[in-house]
Amino acid sequence: MKIEARLLVGVALFFLVTGVGYWFWSYEQSGTVMLIGAVLLGLVPGSYYLWWSQRMTPRPEDRDDGTLAEGAGVIGAFPGSSIWPFVMGMGLFSCALAAVFGLWLLAPGFAAVFAAAIGYTVESRRGGTI
Amino acid sequence: MTLLQHRPPAGASEHPEHVEHHDEPTFVVKWLTSTDHKVIGINYMVTALVMFYLSGFMALLLRVQLSSPSGIGMSLQTYNELFTMHGSLMLYLFAGPFAFGGLANYIVPMQVGAPDMAFPRLNAFSYWLYLTGSITMLLGFLTSTGAAAFGWVAYAPLSTSAYSPGPGADLWIISLFLTGFSAVFTGVNLVATIFYLRAPGMTMWRLPIFTWNMLVTALLILIAFPVLTAAMVFLWTDRHLGTHIYSVAGGGVPVLYQNLFWFFGHPEVYILALPYFGVATEIIPVFSRKPVFGYKGLVFATISIAALSTGVWAHHMFTTGTVLLPFFSLLSLLIAVPTGVKFFNWIGTMWRGQISFKTPMLFCVGFLLAFLMGGLTGVMLASPPIDFATHDTYFVVAHFHQVLFGTTVFAGFAGLYFWYPKMFGRMLHDGLGKAHFWTMFVGFWLTYLPQYVLGLHGMPRRVATYPPGLGWASLNMASTVGAFMIGLSFLIMLVNLWVSWRNPVPAGDNPWDGHGLEWFASSPPVHHNFEKLPPIRSERPTWDYNHPDARTIAHGHGAADRELVGAGARGASGTGDSTTDA
Known part of the structure; x- marks a missing residue:
């Protein structure tokens, strides 16, 4: 480190x-x-x-003589797959387009972003979808 | 459910009970939901390649228009839109995302021995921002007033609402907002992955150079992209909310835009270049059968280039008359020093190696030549007297095309040819790859060497027509022919991909006798990458594992053994002659 x-x-x-x-x-x-x-x-x-x-x-991983056995065990949580990044991406896309095509696009945009935020949280508590 | 990833002990592949079995989604569902860095990396690469082909097609249209003094009758508006979108697609949507979104996403976690990126869902989110940003930029073509037409730099006041009305320009601005966030998230992800997910024994001084370069690139992204986003927000508020940040009429400062843009823009050049330097540094040792020469020198050269690159932004603004010429000229000239160190190390790596000119190595040699030419003209342009004479001429166009084509295309496609077997478990045809290379190589020089001459004769950039009788027509025609050769070479690559898809030649796990940990995984790698890991005792653990009797010693391990470093892995017998099988 x-x-x-x-x-x-x-x-x-x-x-x-x-x-x-x-x-x-x-x-x-x-x-x-x-x-x-x-x-x-x-x-x-x-x-x-x-x-x-x-x-x-x-x-x-900081030591030249580190062995794999020392590092064995839990590394971290890696969600297998998730739809929420896509939903959040589409939400932000909609919000961004609102800056060009009209503020009404903020409504579906924010809805998707909030849905994704809730989805992320619930998914983290459950521990992934797969 | 795969909540926890356990690191398997060494040599555990015969007992694969730790490998989780998933009901892997397929096709569209996989594309929409995967958080696997390998899937996301390939998504990035496919999207970036689509942008590359689109942008290349636009370049051919531009070259057709320029092939004769009066052109083919393309309207000026169309011409402006095309060169703007050509530059924007290449720089924002191909070159950067192909490297730090595609290759880095796929390769970095594998090279450090990690099961995935540190934040897999953030990684997927980055991809969606990149894809939607790309779509946003292209949407401009569908609007009634056309796409953005103010050049890829979008200088204010040209880009303000008075001179560039219409939604095309707004879509361009918003697109950079989206892709800028995408890049920042990817940068954070890469730094966290490299700092926290390395396998035991994979110290910072054993990271493969590609991973080192990606780390430095990620830091540059974090320094540069927020400034671009800020510049774009200001531009948008100037256009729509009546602020006067860039307009003289309201007390603003147009040159501020150039300062903000180039504070992003010059590091951006190295955000584009450094990953591809890393690609070349991965490939050259493998095909020279030697460890990389001067490992720490390369790392420090990378860091120096990155550091200096943030202090040279105003060398794009010499002719504005508002910048401190000696400061920016000095730092720009200084960049040649660490870049020279890199060249020295690349050549030192090849020196007395057993070079085999497979397709990836050929592309790397092409990269060295192309980047050398682009870099040397860059040193010339760093000098204000020369810059004042050649500013906004085709000399500058040729310079930056040679730099960026040399790095992002030569080294980028070297990386594609190199890692494609790992990604898909099948080889690309070597003969077709070489045909791709030679067509592109000849086309490359034929395209850009005439442009240097044109620039010195005074041909300005961003003109759709030029007067006859100045002797420019034949040089421009030569350049156009070269551009079509480049276009042809990329059709050959499509054929190559198609051939490998229809008649797959199995690659095996380690077709090139590679060095990094990625070659220890299966091809294509399993979910979460590794079923076992070799002991990591140098910067090329896979090679060590496959050649236990080799006499090479990694750097930093006992001063007495240092004379063996770089002596040639297999060629230590003293023959010293490089053999080729080209």
Whole structure:
């Protein structure tokens, strides 16, 4: 986890240096704002990973000598198949088209998004459809 | 119900009780409901290829119009729509999604030894956003005012409601909104998969280079795409809600659009390129029968390219006169350094290897040549004096087509030829593949070399006609002939796919003697990918498993053994001559 943390903190440090340099060289606002945004993108997860990587024992996948036996067991939950991503996608599609063809498309759009949100939740509690 | 995925112990395939048996849905239901990264990956690739063929067809129409000074009578509006949609489809809907939606979705979980992506349902959702975004963009052709016609960059104020009225432009904007979210979700998914779902022993320094490149690409996506989405939201509010973010009349700043767009747009070029660098880096070692040369150098080069690429956005805006020329010129020139490192490593990997020029390797060599040419002209354009002279001419058109065609098409289809046996368990015909390559290769140079000359003679981009008597006609005709050769080559690929579908040649699990974990799975892989895993002790675990006696040592394992790195896996006997079976 240490390398992952360094990668993200490295993103933050790089953009900090670039952003500060860019500001004092150009005094151009939009570019500086975007570069500082990228600092936050690296800093927020990166500092969490860094904090956490100091406190955890290295996982089997962090060690050169990690063996498959160490990693045996539950990895996580992987839903087999689900219709709800499709429903949510169509809902967002409808909402997006509402911006072009008329606000009435928001109604079916929101209906599909809410249905999908409920569907996702119920499905997670049940543990997948297959 | 498959709620929990257990990682099987090594060598457990003889006892497959851990393999869940599903009532797998088929056809439409499978397409609609699958959350399997392999199905979604193939969905992405098929959709992206449809976009590629559509967009390529538009390019041929454009080339026909340009083949003679007065053209074939295409209306200017149609011409503008076609080049806008050609660029938009290629860049937003083919090149990116084919890599980080298609290939990465399929290959990355397998290369890290994971049963699926970290968030399978989010993954499926990403695909639906991508598909609906693609449909949204194409819907513009069905509206009465036609599709968007302001170029793939949609500069304000040209893209504002005064100059681009009608729903076609709005559909284009909304389409980028949808596909932008799709890309961001895929980026999050890839980062989480690579950080959390690696198999034991698969440390970050053993990740295959393709996976490394996808990780860096995912971070670039997270940096760049939100800015594009913001730019599009502003553009939409300017068009419909009466804001004046980009209009001078209301106190706005048109150049802000260019800053926002290119802050996305230049990293986007590397979002398109880095995955394909990764594809080439997977293929070249396999067909050179050597481990990749300079593994860590390649990783750091990838990170450097990505980092620098975010600091060069305004080199597209040199001629606006509002940007800091030395800063952007310096960083743009610097990108040549890590890219050169990559070239050095690719050539070093081939050096004294036992190269076999199968179709994927041929495409990779084509990629090296094409990208070299595109990259070198890029270094030229990074210099403001040259850029001022060639801005908005065909020199720039030829440059970026060589860069993007070189990466996304040469390396992209190398990846398709390379991993197709894994995806479908059957081979593509090697002879037809080579016919595809050579037709495309010749067509590629014939198309774009004349465009460099045209650009230096001053032919501007985005013109539908040009004056006769300037000597441009013959060069343009040559370019058109080349474009049709490229078109022909992709018909050959369709024939190849059809042949492999009707007369399947079984591929076996590991037809190329591959390196990564994906070659350890069956072809096509089972649900949740692996019935067993080999021990992972280097960046090429499958190869290690299949060649237990080989004398190669992975990097970072004992300084005393380092001289063996890159000595040639099988060719360590000292002959050193590369043999080819082309």
